[in-house]
Amino acid sequence: MEQPIPPYLFAFAVGEIGCREVGPRTKVFAESVLAVLDAAAKEFAGTEDMIRVGEKLFGEYDWGRFDLLVLPPSFPYGGMENPRMVFLTPTVIKGDASGAQVVAHELAHSWTGNLITNKTNDHFWLNEGFTTYAERRIVEAVQGEDIAALNIGIGWKCLVDTMERFNDNMEFTKLLNNQEGVDPDDIYSEVPYEKGFQFLLRIERQIGRAAFDEFIKKYIAAFKFQSIDTHMFLDFLKANVPGIENDVDLKTWTEGTGIPPDAMEPVSNIYTKIVSLANEFKQGRMPSEEEVASWHGQQWELYLENLPKSVEASQVTALDCRYRLSESRDYEVKVAFLQLAIGSRCSEYYNVVEKTLKEVGRMKYLRPLYTALVQGNAGKEEEKIFAQRVFAEARETYHPIAQGVVESIFSKHL
Ligand SMILES: [Zn+2]
Incomplete structure (x- = not known):
């Protein structure tokens, strides 16, 4: 690097890595598998537009290149803002360019975090x-x-x-x-x-x-x-x-502690509509096909996050029969749904929970799923044993930081 900065993190990537050019200062690197490279290049095609927006808002981009490296699913974070080459979880490749939000975050670190630390x-x-x-x-x-x-x-x-x-x-x-x-x-x-x-x-x-x-x-x-x-x-x-x-x-x-009184819950039509639909679910009303016609991952995520932690098991299966949330390719949606399924003790989804916990190591998903399985006491022995077994089998595939997080959840609740 030509820019002298105090090093607080060293990152190495080792593997059979290929790349695709997606902009004048951006290449996407990933495992040398055509399907992975193609999907990544497609997902991050808009990167240069984002860099230009960033420059307009925050000043010139000072790092020369802005390359992206897609890591294996065990990567414990959404992204890591290493200057000049951001590391990303493969879970941001969703096929609809919505993964751009994580790229926007890591890009923004070029100014706040990397330039000013x-x-x-x-x-x-x-x-x-x-x-x-x-x-x-x-x-x-x-x-x-x-x-x-x-x-x-x-x-x-x-x-x-x-x-x-x-x-x-x-x-x-x-x-x-x-x-x-x-x-x-x-x-x-x-x-x-x-x-x-x-x-x-x-x-x-x-x-x-x-x-x-x-x-x-x-x-x-x-x-x-x-x-x-x-x-x-x-x-x-x-x-x-x-x-x-x-x-x-x-x-x-x-x-101060907590949320200050002058913090503001967002106001926007789309936000208010989705939150009110989530509230209606508590009275047993599911959103209609028409209401969700334009929904993508983020709309579903917001909806699911605003449902109560537990509902009738029959409501969970009815929702999934209609909208196939447990099969979503978008992990944010899938994990939010599985949390609801665990909270409502819908054991028919535990095989999906197990599969999910064994295929990704991103802490954003491990933390809520393991927590939902082990927190609370009344009659949850089965879930606790299940969580411990899955962790024992998956542990080696998790990053050490992620292993530590799951262990601390267990020590708090078991
Ligand atoms: Zn960050």
Whole structure:
């Protein structure tokens, strides 16, 4: 690399790897299997458009190349923002270009995270909150406001659920927290991403988008190729947006626990419609074919995430008979459905659960599925034994970080 940066991560890729050119500064690399390479090249064809949007919003792309490498299914994350060559899970290849959202996220890290890096993990939100905000701005420009609103809605639900996960340890619901003596993998959550996003959105709402866009550009230009902390960000904010501390409670946002009262659940027609359909399911009404005609993965994901954790088993099978969610090629949809099936104790889906847990190692899927199987006590012995058996058989195929996550779920609930 020509750009000197403090190295905090080394990434190696070894294998029989082929590539396809998808843009003037982007090649897609993947296992040298034609079908995989073709699918990847198709899915990521829009990458150059996204880079241009990013440059318009955040300033020049400073890293030369932006290549993508598709990893085997055991890769534990959605993506990793290694400068010049992003690593991606193969689960983002869905065949409908919706995987672009993860690429947008990793691309956004070219400015926030790679150009400006958090000084220590206590300030991780500076990397991830900013990147989640930047990702959604890129998605909005490329895929439209509706898709961006869906992503914000999925993120909002996730933030609310994450707060529940930490109800016995609220320290890690703070943006700025103290991780001394803590393994960052143990407390990894959506808080730095979604609460960080909400904080930046709150500032944007206060000063207006045009002023906020100008502020972000200035922020990136001022701190690029530096590592900073939350206090440096707040000082810069107060210096460049005079009086902001009187309008937005910066201390509550950065040092308080939980979700601040002035955070905002998204408002958009599509979001409101899907959430209200999910609420109607609780009264036994399934969405009609007409209502779901235009739905893709993200619409289904938002719908399923907003259903209660458990319903009548017959409702689960009826929903699946009609919409074949357990067979979805989109893991976000499949896993959200399987969580509902486990929560409702629909054991006929446990073979699909087992297959899923054995074919992917992305923690985004392992964590909710194993948690759904082992949490709670009353009469769940069968599920607990099942979870332990599947893990014993799949363990070797998981990345060590993912193994640790499953083990910590077991030690909390078993
Ligand atoms: Zn990230």
